[in-house]
Amino acid sequence: MSLLQDLNAGKLHGFHGGIHPPERKAPANLTPISHAGLPEELILQVRQHIGQPARLRVEVGERVLRGQPLTEPLNPMMIPVHAPTSGTIVAIEDRPLCHPSGLDGLCIVLKPDGEDEWRPRYPVADFRLLAPDVLLERIHEAGITGLGGAGFPAHVKLTPRKKTIEALIINGVECEPYISADDRLMREHPAEILLGVEILRHIVQPQTTILAVEDNKPEALAALRAANRDENLLIVAVPTKYPSGGEKQLIEILTGLQVPRNGLPADIGIVVQNVGTAYAVKQAVIDDEPLTRRVVTLAGEAFSEPGNAWVHIGTPVRYLLQRYGLNPEPEQRIIMGGPMMGFTLHSAAAPIIKGSNCVLAPKQAELAPPAEEMACIRCSNCADACPASLLPQQLYWYARSQDHDKLNNHHLFDCIECGACAYVCPSSIPLVQYYRVAKADIRHAQREAELAERARQRFEARQQRLTREKEERQARQAKAAAERKARMAEQAAAGGEDPVAAALARVKARQQEQGPDDMAAARAARKEEARRNRELKQAQAGSSSGEPDANGSAETDKKSAVAAAVARAKARKAAQEAGAVPTAAPPAAQTDSAATGDSAATDDKKAAIKAAQEAGAVPTAAPPAEQTDSATTGDSAAADDKKAAIKAAVARAKARKAEQEAGAAPTAAPPAAQTDSAATGVSAAADDKKAAIKAAVARAKARKAEQAAEAEKQAAFTPSDREDES
Incomplete structure (x- = not known):
């Protein structure tokens, strides 16, 4: 009541604070609101609030009707955003945004078809029959935001809050220079605005409703007062002062209260x-028309036809410049x-x-471009003018x-950027630009901090989950172990045995x-098998690196050695598996074997040499010394080794014979070929004999070393072991 x-x-x-800049409302407010018409395409930003x-909720190529929603709100x-007219969606892509950054953003491009066909509409005859929640939902679906410039969802x-609403204030001050859109709207549509105010009052249920208009708009004040039939609505004229149209400043002017x-x-x-928001609410609730157009002021001396116009949302600025006769100057x-709160567009x-x-x-003579920034002189003029103190x-x-x-x-965030x-x-310091950048940086840092906090919470939750799962797993294992122990105890109690x-x-x-002897024998057998495998690998490596002589005897001998080693390994392995070769023979057995094996060894050697000669492996004209050495070195070999050697020789002979039959290794090269292959010009026969003798001596030495190693292994057994085996 006191208010x-x-x-x-x-x-x-x-x-x-506050200032009094030149108003410059004329000549834009001198003519009625016109209709800007339809451009060739409408660019609808997805985010306009x-x-x-x-x-x-639309796709490229889809035909839409006027008033049809193009996006769907989820919260x-x-x-x-709604279609301002009927037409076809020709693109959904990034286009230049109406934003101080000048960046591109997601937009829906609509090509009008000229029919301006509406979607089905459902007008409301009496809004008082609808609950506030229904009206709020209708306003939300109509896409209405604050049309004063902030773009906050209406x-x-x-939405009702716990605190009782003392006053509903309708802002018609429009204090910024040049702008007269609300002024012309109040002059030409006062009844619709007042009807929208009644709808807002029905939703909010305030104790007092005030419609404030700046006193430099006498025509608008007169039109509203003439159309007003409600004694509970106060139409108040406020003094002209910038920025009295600010939300917090207008509240302080009317009520004396300050927003915390x-x-x-x-x-x-x-x-x-x-x-303007009140007018849009009336259109949405009574006529079921979403927000698809608004009044826009076209001002500045560069326009040949300045004024106010009904402009469809999504109209490119370039179209308006052409429509209202822009006469640009250099660097327009x-x-x-x-001019106070606006921003320069990067793209028309x-x-x-x-x-x-x-x-x-504006032209440069009308509104000079910003001067060069200079150093602050600490004059405190900015603090004196700040309306937010x-x-x-x-x-x-x-x-x-x-x-x-x-x-x-x-x-900083109390700054209204006026x-x-x-x-x-x-000093011409663009203070507002510094504040805008600082606000953006702080918001970005806050978002990063929020993301980091959520990431930390997720990590901690994951660690807790892993710890909980580990504890549960350990508990299950402990329970299973206890159950096993219990079962074993029951079995022991029932059967008498653990x-x-x-x-x-x-x-x-x-x-x-x-027993220990069997284990030692097994270890010895494994060592012997490893030794034979090493010999086999060495033989294979030597065969791969050897170079053949003129007749290919070196390569043939290497292959023969490899085949012999493989045959001996297989024979010994088979004998060990069958138990034919004793791991530790007694001295007496060794003596007998050595005594009886002299003649057999000699005969076996002769047979092996004869077989090799027949196969072409050993030259027939080998000197007697070689045969004598071979026979002598075979005296101390075991019978099993001789048999293995004979088998290896037979195998080599068969392999060499097969190679000769296949044409891989010729058995007898003609003298002419032997002569050509000799590097020094000496006779090929002499070289072949020397090579054969060297190969035989090498084989004899290898066999002798093998026999010595076998004898050392046999001597390693204790006398008690030999007596047991005998």
Whole structure:
């Protein structure tokens, strides 16, 4: 009641700071609102508001109707985008955005078909029959955001909170220079605006409703007062001062209350909406028309036809410049918004969005470009002009040094970016730009911190899960072990025997049955097998690296040695497996074997040499000394070794004979061929004999070394072992 009494008595309050820049509302506000028409294509940004972009629900090539939703919101902070007219979706791609960054973003490109065909609509005759929740849902589905420039979702502001709403304020101040979109809308559509205000009152249920208009708009004030039939609605004229149209500043002017830092107007029981938003609410609720167009001011001396126009959302700025006769000068600037809070467009291909209220094309003589930045002189003009009672100078220094903590301590986010500080700065420092960049950096750092915190929480949750699973696994294992012990105890109690002890006893019994001698013999057999494998590998390596002589005798001897080694290994292995070769023969047996083996060894050697001569492996004219050495070295060999040698010789002979039959190794080269292959010109026969003698001597030495090693191994056994075996 005190607020109503003060307002009725004309009592208003003030706010700190503020400036009085040239208004320059004319000549744009002198003519009625026109219709901009339809361009060849409409570029619809998917995100045109504060919040997350909604999900696409159309595809390229799809025909859509006017008012049809093109995106689908998944949460309250997502606002859908609708088709401004009927046509075909020709592209969904990145296009230049209507944003200070000048970056590209996801857009839906619609080609109008000229029919302007509406989707089915369902108007409401009496909105009072609908519950506030239904009206809020209808406003959300219509895609309505704050049309004053901030782009905050309208239904979120109107959502009831725990605190009772004391006042609903409709903002018609429009304090920024050049802009007159709300002024012309209030002049030409006062009844629709007031109907929208009634809908908002039905949703919010405030104790007081105030419609504030700046006193430099007498025509708008007169039109609203003439159309007003509600005694509970106060239409108040506020003094002209920039930025009195700011939400927090207007609340302070009307009520004398200040919104707390980092708070919202709803925290003190106040809701603020723009007059353009009220008109859009009426269109959405009563006529079932979503937000697909808005009034845009086209101002600046570069326009030959300045004014205000109904512009479809998604209209490229380039089309408006051509439609309203832009006469550009060199380095012409195009500003989206007013001269105080607007930003210079990087591309005229950027589209009109829901928060676009002005396209400004000033000439340099009308609005000079920013001057070169100079050093701060600490004049404090910025602090005097700041409507948020901040310290712009300190914020400037902290923004340059990227000191985020001190920026937060000095309440950077209370800055409304009105530009009053930069307007009065004698050093031409673009303070607002520094604040915008600092805010973006802080938001980015906060997002990174939030992501890191979520990652930390996920990691800790994972570690806890792994620890829990490990404990559960250990518990299961312990439980299983306890159950096994219990079962074994039951078995032992039932059968009188411990299963574990019985298994250990069986293992020990097997080890005792084998005995130490058998284990030693097994180890010796494994060592012998390893030695033979090494010899076989050495023989194979030597055969691969040897070079053949003129008749290929070296290569043939290497192959023969390898084949013999393989045959001996196989023979001994077969004998060991069959038990034919004793691991440790007694001395008496060795003596007998050596005594009886002299003649047999001689005969076996002769037979082997004869077989090799017949196969062509050993030359027939070998000297007697070689035969004598071979026979002598075979005297001390065991009978099994002689048999193995004979088998190896027979195998070599067969292999060599097979190679001769296949043409791989000629048995008898003609004298002419032997003469040609000799390097020194000496006779081939003499060289062949020398090579054969060397090969035979090498084989005899190898056999003798093998026999000596075998004898040493046999001598390693103890006399007791030999007596047992005898």
